Amino acid sequence: MQRRTFNKLIGLGTVGGFRGWAEAHPQPQSPQTGPPPLKWPEGVYRRLLVDTHVPDWDPQLMARFDPADYVRTIAQAGFQSLMQYANSHVGLCLWQTKVGQPHANMKGRDYFGEVLEECRKRGLHATTYYTLIYDNWAYEKHPDWRIVSLGDDEQLRPLRKRYGTVCPNSPYRAHAKACLEELVGNYEFESIFLDMTFWSDVCYCSHCTERFWREYGAEPPHIVDWDDPVWRNFQKARQAWMLDFGKAMTQTIKAVRPITVNHQFSLVFSPWTVGQPLEIAQACDFVGGDFYGGPAQHSLVCKTYYGLTRSLPFEFHTSRTRNLNDHVTIKPIEEIRIESFVATLHSAALMLIDGINPDGSLNKSVYEFLGKLNAQRAVFEPYLGGELQADVAIYYDKESMYNPEVNRVPVGRLSYEVSDNLPHRDAVIGSARLLREGHIPFGVVTNANLDKLKKYRAVIVPSVFEMTAGQAAMFRKFVEDGGVLIASGVSSLDRSSSAGPKYLLEDVLGVRYKGKLGTVYTYLTPKDPELAKIIWPQDHLTFKGPMVHGEALPSAKILATVTLPFVEPEVGSAVGSHFASIHSNPPALLPGTNPAIVVNSYGKGRAVWVAAPIEIGPETVNARLVRSLIKSALPGPYKFEADTHPAVEMTLFHQGSKRRMLAGLLNIQQQLPAIPVGATVRVQVPSGKQATRVFVLPESKAIPFEKNGPYVQFRLEPFEALAMALVEYA
Secondary structure (H helix, E strand, O other): OOOHHHHHHHOOOOOOOOOOOHHHOOOOOOOOOOOOOOOOOOOOOEEEEEEOOOOOOOOOOOOOOOHHHHHHHHHHOOOOEEEEEOOOOOOEEOOOOOOOEEOHHHOOOOHHHHHHHHHHHHOOEEEEEEEOOEOHHHHHHOHHHEOOOOOOOOOOOHHHHHOOEEOOOOOHHHHHHHHHHHHHHHOOOOEEEEEOOOOOOOOOOHHHHHHHHHHHOOOOOOEEOOOOHHHHHHHHHHHHHHHHHHHHHHHHHHHHOOOEEEEEOHHHHOOHHHOOOHHHHHHOOOOEEEOOOOHHHHHHHHHHHHHHOOOOOOEEEEEOEOOOOOOOOEOOHHHHHHHHHHHHHOOOEEEEEEEOOOOOOOOHHHHHHHHHHHHHHHOOHHHOOOEEOOOEEEEEOHHHOOOOOOOOEEHHHOOHHHHOOOHHHHHHHHHHHHHHHOOOOEEEEEOOOHHHHHHOOEEEEEOOOOOOHHHHHHHHHHHHOOOEEEEEOOOOEEOOOOOOOEEOOHHHHOEEEEEEEOOOOEEEEEOOHHHHHHHOOOOOEEEOOOEEEEEEOOOOEEEEEEEOEOOOOOOOEOOOEOOOOOOOOOEOOOOOOOEEEEEEEEOOEEEEEEOOOHHHOOOHHHHHHHHHHHHHHOOOOOOEEEEOOOOEEEEEEEEHHHOEEEEEEEEOOOOOOOOOEEEEEEEOOOOOOOEEEEEEEOOOEEOOEEEEOOEEEEEEEEEOOEEEEEEEEO
């Protein structure tokens, strides 16, 4: 399934062609007989899913499907596992079923079972795809099961009419459970992926209406109003219902056989409309999902998955085509290689997605191509794993995935353009970008795993609209114990306070909330000389939007103030002028006095408050300013440092049982083929230990290293894509 808006936000540019790297590396050979050589899921990094959403209305559809040739082609390309479709969004079953609707063109055969048998012969781990909610057969045959929405956006999404979706609160729930019981009970496979466990729309069917009345004693509201307790309860109910449905499906499977289960988790950064809470990870043995937005997006997703998964490796999906709407166009090898190496960089399993031809055949040339890609990835796999090392956490709050400015809007008038205008997500993305490009070690914590905050030395809380008193207490304890908190905008604001809106972390931030300043343009003006040097030669920093009107507490130090435009941007016209400049809205001649950046000590730690989420801005000066605030509040040494191009991302994993550190650097230049770049890397080994050897991978070639203060320092020669090195210690 395509996630288009998040992809657009941080997708990367065009790429060039393959330049012969793969030819220099032999392709791994898949075993032809015997059991899989690796235990599932550990060590199984090369995974494949072949989309098979094919109906049966024409006898040619799936008519050429040959399970033996199909599996042989996949195995010879070096894949270690195959996820075989049991059903699809069409709603037809590819297994011999007495509960569901068989695909007519199987003509009595058991495509699913035949593929599993061929996987056993070829030594492939057999896993299963099963779609929930998106089910055209159920939608057509059972109109009372359908999701009932208030809007019709087929003009915005013309392909949407192909998808029939049914409500998990309807009798469909019992049907899905019966199908899964039959499938898992009659076939042996190692894992199952449950796709589409989310709401396609805000549903107002009779089943949802009755359940909401039963649980909350009210009619489901038709107006999106984040200040209305009934609307908030409805959104809370939608999330709870989907989580309950997902857990019920997992429990159904586990009651039959204890295989691994995971649900589609590509909605992790999607807006409130999908109604899938982060807690769906509790129904997954490991998390996974598909994304198409390029390496920067994939990197942020991987760090989020790492924090949420219950076991490793987690699973990252992306397609060999540009996206799932394009059946033919293959990403150039250099592009798909970088995307694949994002998974390698994070010690993740990569699930590549192909699409079956309508007649059931595969494009075999594609598998020659993918075999070369698998060869490039395989050589690094023996060295993967460990604990991600990071100093800074970005806090991502799924409950803040809405725009408070889009309020009191009828549900039926929502468009994806409106509901995907998400300031908190933009601030998370901006924070990840400035940390990645600054080579500051970071990870992600969320509202579903905030207890992991203690692993970090600092946390960025970017434009968070929703924070509970309990969460605020955890952040307060973090700072009190010596941590650093960097908060922007309205983060921790309690809008429902009886005394008026108030920061839950007022004492920690050193700022009292007073309201808003400005409208479409405001300016941040340094008061501190060091900050002035950071933004030089500018004298102000522009923010497109209002800033928080704050009042600094006596304990706090003001580093910058808010300056408003010389004239309000809304004022001025061709008649009478009354503007300062016809094209722009320059700042007032004298700086304002209201705080824009405040530093406050609290307990053993400190907090930095910024009046607006300036981390959203794509400008270099914004990133430079935020990085300077982080480094000033959180002096080194960090887990690692890297002197290299900003396009190079670095990760570090500690493999304690093997007494080594795995350093990975990925060159994600937007314009490909990438220009090779080198790096000087500094890594901290555990306290009291000494580095004994550093060698580059996959050649295991020892390289010189030296001690540089608290670090082990070494030099990596210029690389086009991925460079990895192991630091052994004793």
